[in-house]
Structure formats: C-alpha cells, structure tokens
Amino acid sequence: MTRRVILAGGGHAHLAVLADWAARPLADTERWLVTSSRHTAYSGMLPGWLAGHYQASDLLIDLAPLAEQAGAKLVIADVAGLDPARQMLNLSSGEEVRFDLLSLATGGETDIARLAALGDRLLPVRPVGTFMERWSNFLGRQTPGSTIGIAIAGGGAAGVELALGAEAVVRRLFGTASISLVTPEAGFLSGHARQVRKLALAELARRNIAVHFAHAEGVDGGLRLSNGNFLPADCVIAATGSRPPRWLARSGLACNAAGFVSVGADLQSISHGAIFAAGDIIDRVDRRLERSGVHAVKAGPVLAANLRAALNGAVLRQYQPRRRTLYLLATGERRAIVSWGGLVAAGHWAWVIKDWIDRGFVKRYRWPQGHGGSRPKGEQGQ
Ligand SMILES: Cc1cc2nc3c(=O)[nH]c(=O)nc-3n(C[C@H](O)[C@H](O)[C@H](O)COP(=O)(O)OP(=O)(O)OC[C@H]3O[C@@H](n4cnc5c(N)ncnc54)[C@H](O)[C@@H]3O)c2cc1C
The missing domain is CATH 3.50.50.60 (FAD/NAD(P)-binding domain)
Known part of the structure; x- marks a missing residue:
C-alpha cells in the first residue's frame, strides 16, 4: 500500500531529508514537499549578503531539482491548518490533503x-x-x-x-x-x-x-x-x-505554552505519532534547546532516519546535540567572532572559515551537486 509522506517547509531542517530520499528511495511512498516558495535562503549568509559580500544566488537553494531528485512532488503553498486526528493538512490554495506521515519544519515567524x-x-x-x-x-x-x-x-x-x-x-x-x-x-x-x-x-x-x-x-x-x-x-x-505559526494553535497538536510543537528527543509529536517536527517550530520536552540553524540542520539526518523508521515500525533515533555549539558571527567587514562555549576569538580568519562552511552547505544542496541551480527571479546583488 502506498503511503503519503508530506514534508511541510523547505528550510534548514528538511534539506537533509530531501537529500536522504534522493540518495535512497523511500519504498511504497508518495512524497510531497509543501513549502511557501521554490527557493529557500541559507540564513547564516544573510548578514554577508547585506554587507555586500554575496549575491542572492549564493545563499538561495533551489528546491525544485532537489525535490525532483528526491522523487517528491513540490507544492508551492502555505500550510494554513492541520487536523492531526484526521491526518489532514489545509493549504493556502484551499486544498485539504491527507497524509500518513507528516514532518513539520516551517520555521518560526x-x-x-x-x-x-x-x-x-x-x-x-x-x-x-x-x-x-x-x-x-x-x-x-x-x-x-x-x-x-x-x-x-x-x-x-x-x-x-x-x-x-x-x-x-x-x-x-x-x-x-x-x-x-x-x-x-x-x-x-x-x-x-x-x-x-x-x-x-x-x-x-x-x-x-x-x-x-x-x-x-x-x-x-x-x-x-x-x-x-x-x-x-x-x-x-x-x-x-521566533513566534510559532498561528495555525498550530487551532490544530489540537500538543504544543508548549508559547505554541511551539512539543516533541521528544526523537522529534516525534508527543500527542500524535504520525507527526514529526524539527527546527524552529519545536519545543523539546526533554531538554531546553536553542532555536538555531545549527540544531535545525543537525537534527535533519535524525529526522530523515526516523521518518524511515516510522514507516517500517523500527526503533527511532534521538537527536542529542553536542555539549557546546559553534557559532560564527559575521561582523560585516569579512571578519567574524567565534563563539564556542567559553572559547572566544575573532578575526578575518574566522570569516574565512565561516565563508567556507556556509558556501559548502549551500553547495551540498545544489542539485545536481555542484550545479549553480536556477537563478531566482528578481535576484539583486548589492
Ligand atoms: C538573519 C538570520 C541569521 C541567522 N544566522 C544563523 C546562524 O549563523 N547560525 C544559526 O545556527 N542560526 C542562524 N539563524 C537561525 C536559523 O535561520 C533558524 O534557526 C533556522 O532557519 C531554522 O530552520 P527551520 O528548518 O526550522 O526553518 P527555516 O529554515 O526558516 O525554513 C522554513 C521553511 O518553511 C517554509 N514555510 C514557512 N511557513 C510555511 C507555511 N506556513 N507553509 C509551508 N511552508 C512554510 C519557508 O519558506 C522555509 O522554506 C539565523 C536567522 C536569521 C533570521
């Protein structure tokens, strides 16, 4: 029996899931990616774009070739509502779509x-x-x-x-x-x-x-x-x-007091087993976790593995972040501040490392790999 798996949101957390599907087809499934726009921006490079170091195309990832490679139908629409009990998703197009498995990563507003x-x-x-x-x-x-x-x-x-x-x-x-x-x-x-x-x-x-x-x-x-x-x-x-999207509050899905989706370390909703979530939209019930791109990205492979496991009835993995998280803060003049727990440093060399990491990340999700991707409409460099 073919089951429908829907990824809602084409941002940091779901990129690894799409890459996983592209590398290893998910048998007996119909896969959808529902997301607001065809291009997703790698936020870590936005300050560098603002400073004039990058063109828009340097930080925008085209989701169309990635979805195609993953065998996923790309639906450009906003999720506007969710009925977790009936396993139905409402889209801004007015469509109501049934899912067997849903992964939410629409970020925060x-x-x-x-x-x-x-x-x-x-x-x-x-x-x-x-x-x-x-x-x-x-x-x-x-x-x-x-x-x-x-x-x-x-x-x-x-x-x-x-x-x-x-x-x-x-x-x-x-x-x-x-x-x-x-x-x-x-x-x-x-x-x-x-x-x-x-x-x-x-x-x-x-x-x-x-x-x-x-x-x-x-x-x-x-x-x-x-x-x-x-x-x-x-x-x-x-x-x-970030604040959580408003449609979540009406959904009946278990959320924390602020309205973020309550999940365990396995990224599964604590109230509805057919729903997983990651990135800025979640609140971990087992521990406090910063809302950051680092965690959204690093949770991605665990999410990918758990979506497979949920379909196969296998054991779920847990996303356990490292004790210390590396942040590189761009300071606008091709310099950056390194923040890694108590370790602090700054300089041009830190920018060079940040630039290398960030460009490498975007390149990984350009499909076919290393290809420049389509140029987004209205691209404007500075
Ligand atoms: C300027 C800036 C700089 C940052 N720099 C860093 C950094 O250097 N390091 C770091 O760790 N973190 C950084 N962050 C935080 C980081 O961007 C977020 O933590 C990360 O993007 C969260 O990933 P996500 O997958 O949850 O959401 P996102 O990456 O925001 O992706 C959400 C996706 O869902 C889509 N979407 C939104 N609403 C809907 C909807 N209703 N229906 C369907 N699709 C929808 C969006 O189009 C997008 O594709 C930065 C944030 C900003 C704003």
Whole structure:
C-alpha cells in the first residue's frame, strides 16, 4: 500500500531529508514537499549578503531539482491548518490533503506584535526572501549624500550581525548613516559567553552603531523606547525572535505554552505519532534547546532516519546535540567572532572559515551537486 509522506517547509531542517530520499528511495511512498516558495535562503549568509559580500544566488537553494531528485512532488503553498486526528493538512490554495506521515519544519515567524504600527518602514527578517527584496528596494530609494536612519530591533546573533552588515553596506554606498540596535539588555547575545558580548559591543561602538538597552515599540516615524526616548528611523529591521505559526494553535497538536510543537528527543509529536517536527517550530520536552540553524540542520539526518523508521515500525533515533555549539558571527567587514562555549576569538580568519562552511552547505544542496541551480527571479546583488 502506498503511503503519503508530506514534508511541510523547505528550510534548514528538511534539506537533509530531501537529500536522504534522493540518495535512497523511500519504498511504497508518495512524497510531497509543501513549502511557501521554490527557493529557500541559507540564513547564516544573510548578514554577508547585506554587507555586500554575496549575491542572492549564493545563499538561495533551489528546491525544485532537489525535490525532483528526491522523487517528491513540490507544492508551492502555505500550510494554513492541520487536523492531526484526521491526518489532514489545509493549504493556502484551499486544498485539504491527507497524509500518513507528516514532518513539520516551517520555521518560526518574526514576532512583530509591538512594531506593526511602523507600517512600510518595518522590515521583518522573515520570510528571508521577502526581506531581501524589500531591503534592496529600500536601498534603491535612497539618494547618495542622504543620512539614512536604520534601527535593528532584536539583540540576538541575527540582530547583531544584521546591524554590522547594514553599517558596512550603507557606509560604503552612502557615506553616512545613523544605525542603532535596540534590545533589552538580557536579550543581547544571550546564551553566548560574556567575552562574546564584550567583543560584539566593542565592534558595534567602533562602527558607530548606537546600542540602546530598552524595549522598543513601533510608532509613527520610528521607535518609542521603554526609557522614554524616541528613535527616528527610515527603516526598522525586525530580528525579534521566533513566534510559532498561528495555525498550530487551532490544530489540537500538543504544543508548549508559547505554541511551539512539543516533541521528544526523537522529534516525534508527543500527542500524535504520525507527526514529526524539527527546527524552529519545536519545543523539546526533554531538554531546553536553542532555536538555531545549527540544531535545525543537525537534527535533519535524525529526522530523515526516523521518518524511515516510522514507516517500517523500527526503533527511532534521538537527536542529542553536542555539549557546546559553534557559532560564527559575521561582523560585516569579512571578519567574524567565534563563539564556542567559553572559547572566544575573532578575526578575518574566522570569516574565512565561516565563508567556507556556509558556501559548502549551500553547495551540498545544489542539485545536481555542484550545479549553480536556477537563478531566482528578481535576484539583486548589492
Ligand atoms: C538573519 C538570520 C541569521 C541567522 N544566522 C544563523 C546562524 O549563523 N547560525 C544559526 O545556527 N542560526 C542562524 N539563524 C537561525 C536559523 O535561520 C533558524 O534557526 C533556522 O532557519 C531554522 O530552520 P527551520 O528548518 O526550522 O526553518 P527555516 O529554515 O526558516 O525554513 C522554513 C521553511 O518553511 C517554509 N514555510 C514557512 N511557513 C510555511 C507555511 N506556513 N507553509 C509551508 N511552508 C512554510 C519557508 O519558506 C522555509 O522554506 C539565523 C536567522 C536569521 C533570521
């Protein structure tokens, strides 16, 4: 009997599953990849793209050849609803699709609840493709010699890297810019060693990026800070962390209080055995796990093995992250900060390693391997 296996989301966590299917066909299955867009962006290279070191095609992976090689039907649509008891998925096209096995990795959405009043000035970092298009349009509208006010809301690794990347390109293109990073102090590179925070603060200061330790609220023309100050901004990049997709809350699938899918170490839903999940959409019930690309990517092969095991009634594997995770934070001038537990370093050499790792990752998922893939529509380098 043919069973239908659906992957929802074509991002970091599912790339390894597609590669697994391409390498070893999954017998007696009909495979689908349902995802918002044909190209998926490797987020680790986004700050480098912003800084002008990469073309869009360097970080975008074309899912069509990968899905074809995996024998999966590519459906470009958003998941809009889920009925886990009936094993049905609702798509934005209006279609209702039955599944025998479902894997959810649609990532998180940028939390813009406090920033929405900014209207067109607000650039949420997700979806990444939309962000890239809107940022290019924003730069295109600026005139040389003008002083541009840019604020980045969110002091996680993404916010810090984007602030430094934006500074590098805006200074090069327009000469002057007023760039600010707004974050609650507790959220500034939380989870990284004190020395990493110190290095990042020194780099932000050296590049004249003002850091405001405050909560930000979007108002007409800029940000109102919790310390009472007003920060004018032509553009606010929201890197404010992930919130779960809204359709999950209505689904009846077991989720944590914040609304992320509750899974065990085997990435299986704790309430519905036919559903697996990985990446930013999950909450591990057995341990705390950062939402990061590193874990989404490293969980991928375990997810691939467990989808096979679930079909065959075999024992599931567990994704157990290493004790320390390596992060390389791009600082916008072909330099990077290394953060690996308590080990901290910085320099051009760290950028060279990051560039090599990142390009290698994207190349691995270009199909046929090493092929450049199709050029995404509307690609714009800087
Ligand atoms: C600027 C930036 C820089 C980052 N840098 C790093 C880094 O250096 N290191 C690191 O470890 N982490 C980094 N991260 C975090 C990392 O990007 C995420 O943790 C990772 O992408 C999560 O992988 P995922 O597979 O869960 O989701 P994603 O990779 O976001 O993939 C989600 C996929 O689902 C699709 N999708 C979304 N909604 C739907 C829907 N409703 N229906 C169908 N498809 C949908 C999307 O189009 C996409 O293909 C960064 C994040 C940002 C924003």
